[in-house]
Amino acid sequence: xxxxxxxxxxxTTIALSYGVATLGLNLQWGSAGLFNVGVAGFAAxxxxxxxxxxxxxxxxxxxxxxxxxxxxxxxxxxxxxLVAAVVGAVTLRLRADYLAITTxxxxxxxxxxxxxxxxxxxxxxxxxFIARPFSALADRPLAxxxxxxxxxxVVSALAFWxxxxxxxxxWGRVLRALREDEAAAASLGKAPAKFRLQxxxxxxxxxxxxxxxxxQFFGFIAPDNFLPAFxxxxxxxxxxGGSGNNVGALVGAVVVWGLWTGSGSLVSVLVAPELQSRAxxxxxxxxxxxxxxxxLLRPRGLLGERxxxxxxxx
Amino acid sequence: MIAQILVDGVTSGxxxxxxxxxxxxTYGLLRFANFAHGEFSTWGAYAAMVIAAALGSAGEPIxxxxxxxxxxVALLGAVAFTALLAVALDWLLFRRLRRHGNAIVxxxxxxxxxxxxxxxxxxxxxxxxxxxxxxxxxxxRLAPGMRATWDQIFVLAVALVLMAATHLMLxxxxxxxxxxxxxxxxxxxxxxxxxxxxxxxxxxxLGGGMxxxxxVFLGITVQLRPTMGFELLLPxxxxxxxxxxxxxxxxxxxxxxxxxxxxxxxPIAGAQYRAAVAFVVMLAMLLARPRGLFGARDA
Numbered sequence: 345x346x347x348x349x350x351x352x353x354x355x356t357t358i359a360l361s362y363g364v365a366t367l368g369l370n371l372q373w374g375s376a377g378l379f380n381v382g383v384a385g386f387a388a389x390x391x392x393x394x395x396x397x398x399x400x401x402x403x404x405x406x407x408x409x410x411x412x413x414x415x416x417x418x419x420x421x422x423x424x425x426l427v428a429a430v431v432g433a434v435t436l437r438l439r440a441d442y443l444a445i446t447t448x449x450x451x452x453x454x455x456x457x458x459x460x461x462x463x464x465x466x467x468x469x470x471x472x473f474i475a476r477p478f479s480a481l482a483d484r485p486l487a488x489x490x491x492x493x494x495x496x497x498v499v500s501a502l503a504f505w506x507x508x509x510x511x512x513x514x515w516g517r518v519l520r521a522l523r524e525d526e527a528a529a530a531s532l533g534k535a536p537a538k539f540r541l542q543x544x545x546x547x548x549x550x551x552x553x554x555x556x557x558x559x560q561f562f563g564f565i566a567p568d569n570f571l572p573a574f575x576x577x578x579x580x581x582x583x584x585g586g587s588g589n590n591v592g593a594l595v596g597a598v599v600v601w602g603l604w605t606g607s608g609s610l611v612s613v614l615v616a617p618e619l620q621s622r623a624x625x626x627x628x629x630x631x632x633x634x635x636x637x638x639x640l641l642r643p644r645g646l647l648g649e650r651x652x653x654x655x656x657x658x
Numbered sequence: 659m660i661a662q663i664l665v666d667g668v669t670s671g672x673x674x675x676x677x678x679x680x681x682x683x684t685y686g687l688l689r690f691a692n693f694a695h696g697e698f699s700t701w702g703a704y705a706a707m708v709i710a711a712a713l714g715s716a717g718e719p720i721x722x723x724x725x726x727x728x729x730x731v732a733l734l735g736a737v738a739f740t741a742l743l744a745v746a747l748d749w750l751l752f753r754r755l756r757r758h759g760n761a762i763v764x765x766x767x768x769x770x771x772x773x774x775x776x777x778x779x780x781x782x783x784x785x786x787x788x789x790x791x792x793x794x795x796x797x798x799r800l801a802p803g804m805r806a807t808w809d810q811i812f813v814l815a816v817a818l819v820l821m822a823a824t825h826l827m828l829x830x831x832x833x834x835x836x837x838x839x840x841x842x843x844x845x846x847x848x849x850x851x852x853x854x855x856x857x858x859x860x861x862x863x864l865g866g867g868m869x870x871x872x873x874v875f876l877g878i879t880v881q882l883r884p885t886m887g888f889e890l891l892l893p894x895x896x897x898x899x900x901x902x903x904x905x906x907x908x909x910x911x912x913x914x915x916x917x918x919x920x921x922x923x924x925p926i927a928g929a930q931y932r933a934a935v936a937f938v939v940m941l942a943m944l945l946a947r948p949r950g951l952f953g954a955r956d957a
Binding site: 379438449452459583626628 | 685689690691693751754755758762763765766767769770771773774776777778780781784785888891892895896899928930931933934936937940941944945948
């Protein structure tokens with residue numbers, strides 16, 4: 345019983361850490377219409393920065409400042425925001441699909457750095473023994489899992505609340521106006537480049553936070569955690585849940601993470617051990633097909649964006 | 659040293675150029691960046707392997723090449739198969755999404771298709787590399803300090819013929835004119851009596867076929883892996899952007915430039931950062947001249 349409960353708690357912890365990245369993507373794509381295919385890159389920056397700040401000193405990688413986890417997460421958000429500011433300043437004036445290509449290229453390049461800059465990142469072996477939150481409780485698994493889960497619930501609730509406030513504020517209205525009709529919004533005196541960059545940077549900071557949380561909850565990161573498949577998972581979470589809807593982003597994260605881990609357990613039970621790495625590839629095929637089916641049959645996702653109607657017209 | 663960089667760069671550049679033809683054509687015509695295009699190369703390479711295996715082997719080596727007629731037959735079969743695969747993917751997925759109107763949804767769908775296609779191959783063949791043959795590749799000295807394998811020379815020659823044929827087809831045949839006209843303005847083209855659905859089909863056939871050829875050539879000169887096409891994707895986009903979206907001669911030249919830049923960067927930055935070179939060149943081009951070398955449209 346405690347096994348199942350602590351598994352469910354751990355499941356929720358990781359699902360919501362993806363949920364934070366999905367919220368960030370929802371701000372970029374759902375509100376501002378910015379097509380970011382580099383989610384994994386921003387998450388990787390956050391994860392590595394958090395690991396450097398919070399881990400104990402080690403021979404195998406740079407950093408190891410043993411600072412509190414809150415400092416690590418703040419640093420992770422700042423670092424991802426900084427990278428996004430640089431990438432965004434260069435690419436946001438380009439058309440949407442060029443942004444897709446350049447963010448994809450940025451993520452691939454960042455992953456190459458994580459893989460090859462061995463003295464900084466530990467290379468392919470990654471960084472292990474990253475400090476975990478509430479490690480004082482580690483000998484009581486249930487309390488440990490509950491505390492971690494509580495932490496991520498609080499963080500994602502804060503992110504959710506902040507984004508709900510932001511998207512309903514005049515700032516959020518400008519983003520949606522720019523997404524729908526850039527010329528009209530610009531003629532009302534709204535500077536497209538400025539608002540887009542703000543949304544891009546803020547969204548990337550949330551992706552960095554998501555990477556940092558995963559580093560902390562798993563206690564281990566490696567370049568393989570941040571392959572394009574990560575980006576794709578977050579996209580499927582957003583599209584399935586309903587882009588433009590923050591509740592949808594979180595629901596999508598939990599549903600897709602459930603499908604992903606569920607299919608993983610199914611594979612490990614049903615498939616012979618020597619074939620498991622191959623069967624794992626089938627899970628990716630399945631998730632790709634799910635995305636295609638959702639796009640074809642229910643393009644608005646499970647929840648979809650709520651129409652914003654003037655209160656004078658209601 | 660420099661001469662050798664040129665040989666390696668031009669050979670890999672020719673393969674990038676072949677793939678980039680399809681990227682730039684579909685981008686110009688359908689207005690979306692197809693993230694699944696690299697997978698056509700992978701599927702083509704593996705299709706050729708399956709066909710060669712069905713024939714028994716890659717065949718008795720011809721002259722100094724490492725392979726024989728079987729692989730050449732397999733190349734033709736793989737090109738046909740992948741061209742049809744590209745049309746099928748458009749028919750199943752992209753055609754339906756085009757009706758919804760939002761071009762970006764197509765990009766997301768192609769990203770999903772790319773992962774699904776790649777993982778399906780990994781499921782079928784496993785992650786390990788394959789080779790068409792185990793023959794040892796003979797090299798020839800072209801100039802002092804400049805060696806190439808006969809395989810490289812063969813691949814380069816065939817790639818150049820394919821590129822020239824594509825260019826002549828687009829420049830001088832009625833079909834090529836229809837394709838360019840549709841890319842320029844689909845509505846006007848339709849008014850002028852061009853069968854746009856047919857032009858779209860031809861574009862996928864051509865793009866898929868060329869990508870398959872580049873995949874087989876990669877398989878001959880390097881090896882086959884499930885990720886080979888995906889790793890080609892960034893250079894493909896870079897070549898298409900460098901040449902100017904929609905411009906086939908531009909994509910060919912862009913491919914050669916990216917290939918040479920990658921080879922030249924290896925002694926400086928190390929082979930492990932090869933893939934980032936395409937990204938840097940692409941970014942520089944987008945900053946300096948977003949429409950590319952021959953492009954008519956701004957980014």
